[in-house]
Amino acid sequence: MQKIFAVKGNIIFTKEFGKYEIFENGYIVVRGKSIIGVYKELTEEYREIRVEDHGDSLIIPGFVDLHLHAPQFGNLGLGLDKELMPWLEAYTFPEEAKFSDVDYARKVYSAFIRELWKNGTTRACVFATIHKNSSKLLMEMFAEAGLSAFVGKVNMNRNSPEFLIETTEDSINDTREILEEYSKKYDLVKPIITPRFVPTCNMELLKALGDLAKEFNVPVQSHLSENQGEISFVKELHPESRNYANVYEEAGLFGQTPTVMAHCVLVDEDEIELMAKNKVFVAHSPNSNCNLSSGIAPIRRLISRGVPVGLASDISGGHSTSMLDVIVNSAQVANLKWIKSHRVEKPFTTAELFYLATKGGGQFFGKVGSFEEGYEFDALVIDDSSLPAFRPLSVEQRLQKFIYTGDGRNIAERYVAGKRVEEPIMY
Structure with a gap:
């Protein structure tokens, strides 16, 4: 009883x-x-x-962090004078390559999980790396700690450094193995399909991941419309698609199962309509968007259109794991957006942002x-x-x-x- x-x-x-x-x-x-x-x-x-x-x-x-990168914890505060793509190449990719070493992964992930606990993050949507064994380790460490998380083995089969790239076959097989082993192993820690973003995953891989999400009925996380350079690259790679979001939709990765997309700073009206229709969550990451010169996401407009929104630290594009910092910066960038819009797109109250940091993001986990x-x-x-x-x-x-x-x-x-x-x- x-x-x-x-x-x-x-x-x-x-x-x-x-x-x-x-x-x-x-x-x-x-x-x-x-x-x-x-x-x-x-x-x-x-x-x-x-x-x-x-x-x-x-x-x-408890606070809910809808988007962060566990292997980037060691890079907190580094390289934040660069834009997204140069920052990935100079800092992020070399650091993530180290997670082929499970002992190194354990050291970083231990400190990372303790930091979440310290700052009151009770639930999180987390990117690991392409490495199967260290991704499994991260899930086990979350379960041992008693915190709740969706943890994703990252998928990358193109446009990545040679030291951080998979074959399509390995990427699919490793993802399937994790889904088979961990979908029902823990109550509070579950796997999530995690293509890094469109530039690093070809359509064959994206569609295979969409099939896996449907087969195992698991959620999806990725990035969308964070930065102008990134969006231009997606257009070059997929000229046949209407926009960035449409690439995910065509692959079965855009709301067919619960889906969260980080950033959405530069989404167009068609993408917003598609997100609202499919109830795709936005992980609002103002710390990262300021640090990497990406811009200010149209959060008030997204909410008014029926798009579900939560807050996210996005470490290490974001410089802090504290959701308190994220709430404060969310308020500050909204104030700036209000001024820039000639006081049309009104700023957020503390109560509104507190909702986004708790129930707003918590809904991705269910009744949370x-x-x-x-x-x-x-x-x-x-x-x-x-x-x-x-x-x-x-x-x-x-x-x-x-x-x-x-x-x-x-x-x-x-x-x-x-x-x-x-x-x-x-x-």
């Missing part, structure tokens, strides 16, 4: 886009991994259950990112007592202060699917 328990504190979450739900000194009642409900007072039937009382702390949903009934209990307990405050603040104000001035040191506890997650072991 599943155990029932409750956590008590100042509860704040967003059931709807941009609208806080607040329960001061409230209770979240959990059975197993799922939430029964949120209450101002415990009802009679729950009076005898175990209560984890977190006093005056805030209790918020909120404290509604039936949702999986992913939560962070925030002790903000160290943050300077010289007058009483509301729960909403305290959350905003934590987002803008707090960090992982303020996170006292982390829960994933109903279980408290302790600090991962470092290897």
Whole structure:
């Protein structure tokens, strides 16, 4: 029988886009991994259950990072004065080649997973590398740590350095092997189809990956319309296609199973319509888009058109694994876009961005990112007592202060699917 328990504190979450739900000194009642409900007072039937009382702390949903590259963790902060394609060639590809060495992979991935835990990321969509064994290792390490992730072995069979390229046959076979071994092995860690992006995968490989996604009913992640140079290259490679998104669509990789595309900075109207129709998620990565001179994604317009959106660190194009940093930069670039649009495309409220960092991205994982009934209990307990405050603040104000001035040191506890997650072991 599943155990029932409750956590008590100042509860704040967003059931709807941009609208806080607040329960001061409230209770979240959990059975197993799922939430029964949120209450101002415990009802009679729950009076005898175990209560984890977190006093005056805030209790918020865990953060969801919809796009990041685990093997690039060692490159944080490097090469960010370059644009995308030169940055890949000078920094990213040479680093990823090292992951043919499983011992090196274990060292980096151990530090990477601990960093996610430290910063309160409870769910993530993660790129590994082309290397089968280190990709499997990453899945196993996530499972051991108790965090939830979609982990993708990357596929690359063209326009890549000789030291980081696969044959089409090897790419397909290695991907199939991982799907067969890991699709049902873990509850919280699953494989995801991961063509790096169109420039590095020919149509034969893309279509084979689309077939695998359908056969195993697994999600898809890749990149879309991040940078002008990248888009021009795709046009050269696929002159017969209407646009970048259409290449994925023709391969069966654009919403036939749950799909998330990173960036989408320069998507055209046809691509937006296609994304809305197929409910393709956008992983908004403002840190990376600023660092690599890609631009500012039209997030308000995408949301208004019905495209689901979450936030993403995109390390190491992004320079930080902290979703707090991503929320803040999302607000700042939206402010700039508002000014540039002559105050037409309005900026985001903190509540709207908090939604994107929790329930917005969490929906890619199912019922995740909120404290509604039936949702999986992913939560962070925030002790903000160290943050300077010289007058009483509301729960909403305290959350905003934590987002803008707090960090992982303020996170006292982390829960994933109903279980408290302790600090991962470092290897």
